[in-house]
Amino acid sequence: MSGSVSKNGCAEKNGGATTVYLGHVVDPVDEDQYRDIPAGALIVSGDGRIMAVGKWSDLSERYSSSSKIVDCGRKLIMPGMIDMHIHLPQVTQIGKSGDTLLSWLEKYIFPAESKFSDLSHAEKIAAWFFDELASNGTTLAVVFTTVHKEATDAAFRIAADKGMRAIMGKVMMDRNAPPTLLEDSQNSIRDSEGLASKWHGYDDGRLLYAFTPRFAITATDELLRECGKLWQSSPGTYLHTHLSESREEVDKVASLFPQSRSYLDVYDRSGLCGARSVFAHSIHLDDEDLQVMHGKKCALAHCPSSNFFLKSGVFPIDRVKAAGVEFGLGSDVAAGPQMSIFGVMKDANFIQPKIWISPRELFYRATLGGAKALRLEERLGSLEVGKEADFIVIDPTLKNACPKDILDHGTDEILSTIVFLGDDRMIDATYIRGRQVFGRGKGSNAGSELHKVRGGK
Template sequence: MRKAFRGEILSVAHDPRDDPDAVRHEADGLLIVEDGIVVARGHHADLADRFADVPTETLPGLIVPGFVDAHVHYPQMDRIASHGAQLLDWLDRHIFPAERAFAERAHADAVASAFLDELLRNGTTSALVFPTVHAHSVDALFEAARERNMRVISGKVLMDLGPDGLADTPDLARSETEDLIHRWRNKGRLGYAVTPRFALTSSDDQLRVAGDLVAAYPDVLLHTHLSENVHECAAVAARFTDARDYLDVYDRFGLVGARSVFAHGVHLSDRACTRLAESGAGVAVCPSSNLFLGSGFFDFGQADAHGVRLGLGTDVGAGTSFSMLHTAGLAYQAALAREDPLDPFRALYLATAGSAALLHIDDRVGSLEPGQEADFTVLDCAATPLLDRRTHGATLAERLFALQILGDDRAIYRTYVLGNCAWDKMTGFTARIMEAS
């Protein structure tokens, strides 16, 4: 069945720093969707006659691709805004106790459902998600994602050096990960990521297992943390005394490759940036959590000078908002702190097609091009009185930047998944239909 959506459409398919034609904008556009896939897009005047018989819905506001969150923790959502510690102490004090509760499958189901609803309410339709060490935390997330037809990538956390109640073993990590890969990989819109938490929570034997899994299943991602906090970096250096830097620890176990996604990268050496670029690995930049935990500001200038691939992540619950608009606004501030202004079109790219490319799903989502899945969100430039005043009569770049700085969940008018409305600001969530196997 075909349907059409008329309105102002904006996407940024490539990094505008590299491609002057990356920004695509139709002030009065038409998006044609068939069975959840974009089949045509262009100016209404150019397409209206061709698709005159297709039922058309006119949408107010600005239609952009659904946001792609490149790094977020679903078990941490109930510990968002937890006071008083930097990374390592914060994990011990707030996060590990919260994650122990996921030993109960019913708890995982309840949180997974609330988490995905919060993503949709904030205009996010795809995400790379940390669960817990419990295999059924992955099952809970994937089952909830299938109910909503969302594109989600995740994988059991590996941490045999974790605290009591959260530690597995290298053998269990291997067996449970392989079972989950076989059960969920490429089922519907789902993808798998081998997920060692970070270098300090896995033994050398378990890091070898992670490398073996990445080699054995070349279509999965590698998802972990890298160079987030100075105390963490010091602890890694103290344990791995012969490593050249933090990234080299992962490299020695075969964990640095084109499908590797490293969260944070706040404290990277130039050598590490060179290696990231040559390997094709990339960094999910998480400015909200970096500020909240006092970790520092990501160095966009350094990453860009080396050609490191980048995406954008909320990193809830150290991140303080599910909103990718808010996260993009903080990315602007983090970049400017190092005298690297972040253009609003590039910020939109990082929150959509850039993150999609980092997750190797940019052929499916991120730019609303024909052949892609019709995941999109409608932004309301008049969501608040202040935003309305700031955007009235403004240029496209000014409106986009105002949304980036002043916008949050209130600016999400609607969220569409595969061409179907999943969230409406006025009516809430729509009925869900289980995706066909």
């Protein structure tokens, strides 16, 4: 084979031709199992679909002569990470400490979000945000923007241009927020409807719309009900909000909505519970709430790093699983101080005082489990034939603290190391629908080992 070396990590998409990625394929199956294919191959079509996955020795005869081949050596090839809850404008506020959720919002977050009335600022931060997602190996994010229509439109445009995948929406707030962020209820509905009709389903579903009331405290009954009607009449769209994060918040919601049985009931009465509704946090829930969530196929976004940071409480993972409610992981930047879903996986184990969550399950929650919760498992979440080629290449040894011989260990040990030591420094390349959106060697990440890219024989 002829030898040429890409200057961009893994090769760029090959102009419509089939590309073969050689490496150690690790692919989630369920909470307890994964497919383990050392010396494996992922075959990706020119339009970014997975054509085959398996041992290269079984596939080489068919694909080696007609395909571009990217040899990632012994590096891991895995599905991309799914972040089920993150705030775009808050990337500017990572690491700012607060004492409680509500005071932290007032002190740091609302002022940062107010700046998004300036479109040039909004565009700059959105570009930064999506580049960060790509470098962290996140191939799908469920995103809050701000209340600003133009800033949200810009965020969609930038995600579209960069090849990123997102479920995103304009925040809706019509009470209990600073005047600079408050909206008229009808304007909020009208602007959300306009953005949804423009962007939902863009590029064969690479971008999807989520109606995004911030939380019950900053929404009137009228806004929630109108939002529910709009969501129910917009097939395939999402509903994304916060639920039962802190005790202080739960108590405030009870005082604002005395007619509701629980915090979840506030949303349920407004028609906001169903398949494709995504509730971030969901810590302080009773059994009836969990039954409603299961019955209506709601999804939960578990955000352990954020819960640690704001001392919000412990996600009742055993009760959620027993109730059969689907859930994945969210970074909740900036209440979560890291964008890396690898760090979030680690925290999901650490935050449980008594329950050990295995690396296998954490890997599943960050990938296929998230896709299932979002009703996207037919298209995303694992490296199966027919799915879209959203994947990452991981080299654990890129991180200094990682044992240098880790790739000589068993796959369970490699997976454990990635979960407990992993962050963006292990990400070698990120692909969304077959298009490279991040690779070592680009920009400030120059200097790491490049993959060997070989032309077809």
